[in-house]
Structures are given as structure tokens and as C-alpha cells.
Amino acid sequence: MPATLAPPSAAQPDVPSAIGQLVLLGHPVAHSLSPRFQNAALRAAGIPLTYRAADVAPHALPGVLDALVAARAAGNVTLPHKEAVAARCDLRTPLAARVGAVNTYWCTLDGALWGDNTDVAGVDASVRQLFGGRVPAGQRVALLGAGGSAAAVLAAAESWPDARVRVWSRTRERADALTQRFPAVAHAVDALADALDRATLVVNATPLGIRPDDVLPAPPAALGTDAAVLDLVYRPGETRWVHAVRASGRRAIDGLPMLIAQGAASFVRWFGVAPDTEAMWAAVGGRPAGSS
Known part of the structure; x- marks a missing residue:
């Protein structure tokens, strides 16, 4: 059935029942x-x-x-x-x-x-971590992918000062459909090189990297010298792309910090209290390189 877009109200309280x-x-x-x-x-x-x-x-x-x-x-x-x-x-x-x-x-x-x-909060937290606690004004973002995770990136980017996002997808129609929903910050481009040109932040919102034999979302040599990378994919020991980007001298984190951040926000939604994030991180082996 179609979702109703009404905000929370007394008739439809925005709180869970006892969770089974x-x-x-x-x-x-x-x-x-x-x-x-x-x-x-x-x-x-x-x-x-x-x-x-x-x-x-x-x-x-x-x-x-x-x-x-x-x-x-x-x-x-x-x-x-x-x-x-x-x-x-x-x-x-x-x-x-x-x-x-x-x-x-x-x-x-x-x-x-x-x-x-809660992916939006996770993206925002990850980008702030990547840049040392805040998102610098004027970010030029290359966003790879046009699915639900990419939409969360654009929703987060709407709160970043003077951010502009170029969206590239293997299917241009999907990129067009996505950017039409976020016209204030995003536009679609035809080629990956167009998205990467002068980008200060590159975000992989595709599934590339889930398998160890996947091709890299973009070669590190194609990135600007001051570009930072957020790979929304995560793997044990971090993704191959994150390692390659770091080896080229650029900042990069994978999707694990985002996963923890969105999971913590979900926990608050379900129970109304903040979880013990240190216990969450300890359960997955501690914070990865580049985390704070």
C-alpha cells in the first residue's frame, strides 16, 4: 500500500510498541x-x-x-x-x-x-570524521551511484555549507531521476571523469567492493591531490579501495563508521535511549584506521 507522508501525530504516535x-x-x-x-x-x-x-x-x-x-x-x-x-x-x-x-x-x-x-545521520557523521569534526564549506562532491544510499548522501549534503554534488551512475536515467529530487545541491553527469574533476570528496554509493575481486570504484590516480574518499562499502580490514587511496597519500574511510552511526541512531529510535557505542565498536574489533 502507498506510504502516507503525514508527520507524527497523536493518532499515529511516532514511537514503537513493545518490540517482539x-x-x-x-x-x-x-x-x-x-x-x-x-x-x-x-x-x-x-x-x-x-x-x-x-x-x-x-x-x-x-x-x-x-x-x-x-x-x-x-x-x-x-x-x-x-x-x-x-x-x-x-x-x-x-x-x-x-x-x-x-x-x-x-x-x-x-x-x-x-x-x-538513519543512513543520512551516518553519512553526515562519517564525513565530519573524515574532515576532522566538521564539513568544510564549499565541498565539491563526486557521488558514484544513484540508489537509496546515494539519496541519503544527497540529503546529508543539503546541510553542508555551499556543497555541490555531481552524480554519476552507469545508468544516466537513474542519476537524472535522483538529482531531480535534490536540485539545490546535485546534478547528473555522463562520465565518471566528469564527476571526479576537481572533487574534494568522492563517495562510493555503489556495491563495488563488497567482493574482494570487484574492480575499484575509481582509480586513485584519477582523484584530485586533495580529494578525500568515503566508501560506503565495508569489509573486514577495510575495503581494497580505501587501502589503495590511502597508499596514494589521500584520506579515506570505509563504511564501518557510517554503519555504527546509523545503527546507534536506529537504537535510539527503537528504545528512546542512546546505546553504548564503545561496546558496539568493541564487538566489531575496535575502530578502524582513520577513526576517532
Whole structure:
């Protein structure tokens, strides 16, 4: 059913009911670190729930969501379901409606399925970390990809002072459709080189890098000498692209800081309290190089 874009109200309270399950939806999802750090946060908070991952093929998603609503579940959503879950939600926060993708969901007392997007907060936190605590004015951003994660990057970029984003996707139509929703900060380009030209921040919002044999999203030699890189993909030991960019003398972080930040924001959505982020980081082996 179409999502209703109304903001929270007394009739549809923006709070979860008593949560029966915590479930991450994705396909594939076995590689996800979310169960590891969310369960550490639950233990630290003394919350008697277990967070689990469910590999759900796209054709099975509607039935799985119906069952989760009946079980008063809450949880997260990862590729490739963020946009489909947004469409299924009865209600979405204004930010989730803006992005058009949901990565955090919960059920309210009346059985409504709510969706939010905490990826935006995760992107913003990661970029601030990359630049030492704040986003310098006038960022020229090369954004690779045009899916739900790319939309979260553009929503974050709307808050960065005087930021401008060039969006490149292998499918120009997808890049055009995305940038038309964020015309104040973004425009689409035809070629990867056009996006990278004079970019001060390069963001990989494609799946490239999930597999160790993937090609790099962009060769380090094609980046400007002062360009910094945020790779939204994460792998144990960080991604090959992050290592290659750092070896070229440029700043780079992978998607793990973003994953932790969005997971912490989700935890607040579900329980109304901040999680123990040190316990979350400890569960995944501590902070990666370049983190603070």
C-alpha cells in the first residue's frame, strides 16, 4: 500500500510498541556486522532481545513484512530492500519520505509500520570524521551511484555549507531521476571523469567492493591531490579501495563508521535511549584506521 507522508501525530504516535523481534532484512545479508554490534548494545543496555539477520529474496519481502508486523518487530533494512520497504510502510518520517528509502522500521501500538532513514545521520557523521569534526564549506562532491544510499548522501549534503554534488551512475536515467529530487545541491553527469574533476570528496554509493575481486570504484590516480574518499562499502580490514587511496597519500574511510552511526541512531529510535557505542565498536574489533 502507498506510504502516507503525514508527520507524527497523536493518532499515529511516532514511537514503537513493545518490540517482539529485532530483524535485519537484506539479500544477501550473511556478511552484515549489524547483529554483532547491535547485540552488544542490547547486552550493555540490559535489553532482553536478540537482533538477527534474515536473508529475504525480493519476491518474498511482502510476506515477510506482514509476518514481522504481526510479531511487532523492529529492525533495519539493507540492500536491496530499502526503497521497497519505504513503499510498504504505512507511515514514514519526513526524512525517510525525502530520501525515498527506509533503513529503520518499527511497529506502533495500532499496528502501523513506520519507517525512518538513519543512513543520512551516518553519512553526515562519517564525513565530519573524515574532515576532522566538521564539513568544510564549499565541498565539491563526486557521488558514484544513484540508489537509496546515494539519496541519503544527497540529503546529508543539503546541510553542508555551499556543497555541490555531481552524480554519476552507469545508468544516466537513474542519476537524472535522483538529482531531480535534490536540485539545490546535485546534478547528473555522463562520465565518471566528469564527476571526479576537481572533487574534494568522492563517495562510493555503489556495491563495488563488497567482493574482494570487484574492480575499484575509481582509480586513485584519477582523484584530485586533495580529494578525500568515503566508501560506503565495508569489509573486514577495510575495503581494497580505501587501502589503495590511502597508499596514494589521500584520506579515506570505509563504511564501518557510517554503519555504527546509523545503527546507534536506529537504537535510539527503537528504545528512546542512546546505546553504548564503545561496546558496539568493541564487538566489531575496535575502530578502524582513520577513526576517532
